[in-house]
């Protein structure tokens with residue numbers, strides 16, 4: 137790859153073009169920043185330069201500061217690696233330059249990229265250019281003056297919204313708001329920008345220094361009101377995230393004491409936040425997510441993904457209709473197959489409701505909604521399957537039914553067609569057993585609701601072809617999912633790693649720990665809701681069915697409690713029938729139901745596992761660890777068995793399988809989604825923890841191991857640490873180190 141560089145070219149008109157060249161997204165790497173300082177000095181010095189245009193090569197202005205530098209700083213704790221940019225470059229060399237500077241912006245200007253443009257005296261952009269300050273998603277705040285200049289250019293309210301939600305806007309909206317001065321085609325961009333710079337020099341266009349402006353800030357009392365409301369909101373929605381409140385404080389500093397003081401406070405706060413645990417976790421997830429698209433022997437062997445233009449979805453239930461919704465939104469023509477007109481109509485209505493929901497929440501225009509729905513066709517037979525590129529089967533979890541469907545579709549679909557199943561538990565080899573197309577059989581494990589949740593587990597068997605995997609990865613990306621390729625086993629990666637979560641909670645309940653305390657402790661740790669409330673939400677039937685699958689597959693390490701059976705016998709079925717561990721009344725929050733306590737007492741009597749008959753009186757920390765360390769332990773097996781390519785894939789899968797829907801981006805809510813494929817939302821910590829393995833490594837494998845060992849001696853095999861964990865704890869190897877670092881590896885990938 138070419139070295140990052142900044143080029144400098146002075147035209148006959150006396151305009152110097154300074155170009156950032158650092159493909160693919162022109163990140164502001166350290167040499168780029170040094171180059172920019174250098175070139176701005178040169179432009180200022182040279183007599184033949186009348187004006188300056190700052191631009192980016194290759195159709196993308198800049199994706200901002202180089203995030204790999206954050207990683208470096210976080211590794212060795214040395215913030216001096218962060219270059220001085222905000223005052224040194226943006227204020228002194230760009231904004232206070234004696235010659236006008238115009239930003240010519242194409243494609244995207246994010247984070248530090250947008251901040252550079254806001255230091256310029258005007259901004260010209262191409263249509264559909266993405267503009268935003270997404271720094272909070274990395275656990276930091278804008279650090280090159282963005283907290284000060286954005287409010288001055290577009291007004292406080294909108295600027296706060298964009299920063300708090302890390303919400304980008306397009307150049308068209310930017311122009312209306314005042315961020316962009318003119319929109320021109322890509323071909324005209326440099327020409328118009330040069331002339332604009334010359335016009336500023338000739339004083340026929342205004343010479344605007346954003347930091348000096350106050351006209352859009354409103355009165356001090358209005359500004360205070362906006363910031364106060366935003367702070368209240370941030371405390372509610374992101375209680376564990378320091379960067380939101382810090383960002384608002386920094387904005388406030390500038391409103392009260394002037395933009396320059398704001399810039400100084402911002403630069404200091406930015407450096408402090410880079411070293412926070414939140415930022416470490418979020419930066420880890422940023423790169424981990426991008427690494428999931430690199431799959432050995434699939435993405436590095438010269439294959440090209442084939443286009444999937446038409447797909448069939450079999451089954452119009454909750455999952456099938458969600459999958460069909462995601463596909464039509466991604467511009468893929470879908471035939472939805474059901475077994476009778478009644479079910480088909482129900483499926484289509486669910487898809488329509490999904491789409492309507494997106495429109496009513498402002499996530500989709502009516503035009504796009506109409507276009508998506510026009511790509512859907514309901515069918516009752518296979519006649520439309522003759523030209524589909526992919527089938528996704530999403531019927532109930534019945535082996536004979538799935539086997540029948542796969543042998544039927546093998547006959548009616550073209551030879552290139554990918555044959556995918558959305559099963560969450562059944563072995564893919566069994567699903568494809570009755571076909572001779574096992575190279576095309578693959579798992580497309582969506583998480584409910586499929587049109588919202590970002591994770592797509594792509595499950596491969598030993599026989600699945602690299603081409604089929606690559607094709608499905610491309611489909612996943614095109615429908616805005618993050619595909620993570622995983623191996624074939626009960627529960628695959630996420631559901632398998634998380635099956636001990638609710639079992640751990642049940643074990644504690646049987647040891648006499650109050651279930652409502654468990655739920656409280658787990659939610660205040662940061663998981664969406666507690667395990668018992670989650671079970672209420674899912675309904676007990678599913679819990680029983682899935683629990684049986686895990687008991688069958690992992691009989692050496694399950695904890696089986698009769699509690700759910702007892703609840704069912706007493707006429708409870710969770711939220712479904714309004715009777716669970718909690719009382720559900722319309723319009724009010726679930727309330728703990730004291731009448732469930734005698735049933736729990738009965739359960740404890742049956743299991744009789746309280747050592748010495750005494751209630752376990754653990755600390756909150758120990759409750760969290762007794763529930764989540766078994767998850768870490770199972771995650772170790774997932775790594776050792778090679779179910780994921782690398783540990784960071786499991787981090788991403790655990791974060792995205794648990795993350796809040798993308799339509800409410802950033803505000804680091806998260807989901808815990810485990811074996812039931814259901815989700816719920818509460819502000820969380822796992823996301824900032826960087827995923828399950830990253831979190832365990834932060835605590836230290838030794839601590840996890842010794843804790844599990846201690847509990848296994850008292851409470852049995854549910855807590856027995858794996859050999860993998862033991863070996864890493866003893867040798868001081870992080871769990872995230874490649875599996876080959878251990879003696880035992882059974883890769884399925």
Ligand SMILES: C[C@H](O)CC(=O)SCCNC(=O)CCNC(=O)[C@H](O)C(C)(C)COP(=O)(O)OP(=O)(O)OC[C@H]1O[C@@H](n2cnc3c(N)ncnc32)[C@H](O)[C@@H]1OP(=O)(O)O
Pocket residue numbers: 160161163199200201202203204244246247248249251270271274277278279280282423426427
């Ligand atoms: C001081 C300042 O205020 C602080 C900052 O500026 S912090 C940075 C703020 N900017 C951001 O958060 C933007 C981050 N980037 C993105 O959102 C997306 O990469 C994008 C929208 C720019 C492009 O998306 P897409 O086209 O899907 O490409 P994507 O695969 O994500 O990125 C391409 C490559 O660029 C890398 N990359 C993207 N932005 C980067 C950044 N800011 N720093 C370092 N690397 C970056 C990716 O890791 C990836 O590398 P790889 O090919 O080796 O995996």
